[in-house]
Amino acid sequence: MVSNGGTNGSTTGRMGASGHAGQPGRPLRVAQIGCGQIAPQHLRAYAETPLVEAVVVMDVDPVAAQEAAAAAGGVPWTTSFDEAIRRDDVDVVSIATPHHLHAPQVVAAAEAGKHVLCEKPLTTSLEEADRMIAACRNSGVRLGMWMVMRYTSAARQARALLRAGAIGEIVNIRLPDVHDKVRDYYQRGVGGRGRPTDWRGARAASGGGALIMNAIHQIDALRFITGLEVRRVSAEWVSFTGLADVEDMINVVLKYDNGAIGTIDTANYAPGGGEAHVLRIYGSRGQLQTARGSSLKAYVEEPFAGGKGLPAIPAREWTDVPAEDMGSSRTLVLEDFARAIASGTQPPVTGEDGRASIEVVLAAYASAERGQTVALPLAVPAAALLRSP
Structure with missing residues (x-):
């Protein structure tokens, strides 16, 4: 279940595949996956550009997810990765989770029809890297990296x-x-x-x-x-x-x-x-x-x-x-x-x-x-x- 992160405790839970790109004139809608130490920097970046907006945050730790949701202006939060990536109001999935989770999460997001922006490292093996790249290519979505240097x-x-x-x-x-x-x-x-x-x-x-x-x-x-x-x-x-x-x-x-x-x-x-x-x-x-x-x-x-x-x-x-x-x-x-x-x-x-x-x-x-x-x-x-x- 996805909480709306607000004071009324209602839920959203809109599901389904979104289009591969945002509509003209509308910001790209991002699901933030992982609400650890790097997440606040991601949330600030979303707030600093009109091209993108956070629409849901996800972390297996509900406290971390709730804190990130509040920092993002009260967006919905969830502890379910699958629910977050399958929302029909999500265009992009931003991955900021432990390294060993990058490959399965990128592949799942691509198969759900979402573009992916992944934290470093891409993954921990070339075999997984090739699988991630192929999944995004086969699904017609983009795979980018948070390589800030x-x-x-x-x-x-x-x-x-x-x-x-x-x-x-x-x-x-x-x-x-x-x-x-x-x-x-x-x-x-x-x-x-x-x-x-x-x-x-x-x-x-x-x-x-x-x-x-x-x-x-x-x-x-x-x-x-x-x-x-x-x-x-x-x-x-x-x-x-x-x-x-x-x-x-x-x-x-x-x-x-x-x-x-x-x-x-x-x-x-x-x-x-x-x-x-x-x-x-x-x-x-x-x-x-x-x-x-x-x-x-x-x-x-x-x-x-x-x-x-x-x-x-x-x-x-x-x-x-x-x-x-x-x-x-x-x-x-x-x-x-x-x-x-x-x-x-x-x-x-x-x-x-x-x-x-x-x-x-x-x-x-x-x-x-x-x-x-x-x-x-x-x-x-x-x-x-x-x-x-």
Whole structure:
């Protein structure tokens, strides 16, 4: 049963398949699936754009569902996934649930005729990723990803500068993403403020630790910024806290299709913390540095003339690239997804993009497990490793 979330306690429960897109002039109607720590950011994004509106929220925890419904302005709430996705007033299903639930929920939503916007990671195996992509394709619905690190000023400007040849050919990429999270992160989420849960620390449910939980955002951002594809992966991992059967720290070396080398150094537990969301791209004629997606600096050996929205950069001195006011990254993801549905085109971040990031993660885990370099593409099926680091 679906509660309307209001004071009269009445129910809606309208069921049936909706059309594949919202009506012209009407916002796309979203079912929010999962009301955990990330859900408030989704709800704010819905409220910030006229292109989308939340019409129902769902969580297996009725308290979480009721709180989210109230935050969304008193929309209906339910504890039934099936009821939420089969409402005839739902066009889009937004998935923000534990990783192991993504595949069955995306497939079910697609089969119900709903477009899907899925949180990272897409899933924890390539076999499931292919099944999700196929289900959406066969049902004629769109599958998009909440990959927000693409939607920062620094990412967009770095991408444009690279395409303009400002620093020459990319030769090396370095990305530290080191955190000192609270000790009960795996039980209570970011800051230890979430409701008790056990899925984050269980490899069978989460697929892994620091890399799949956090740095997968950076893997996707690197692919977007550079346009390069990973061809070989080697990695070493460690779990020293004894708090979960997933990695606390992992170092990953990437070999790209143009010959460049990349390194990702990520951790959930690093006493005292370290550099986080810092990216350095070394080119044959210069370097770009970003920090947390909000700032970008450039160094070039030869003057860069700029143009087409890019600033001029003098030679041989570090130059701050002015940031653009892009607004909320989640709102931008949502608006791009809504426009893609309205125009009948693919969203800017597709299920295939989500699959590409998962493939790198799985290759890193396989390398750490086997003690050898792993080549891409991986063979399918390639399930997430279930043994602890």
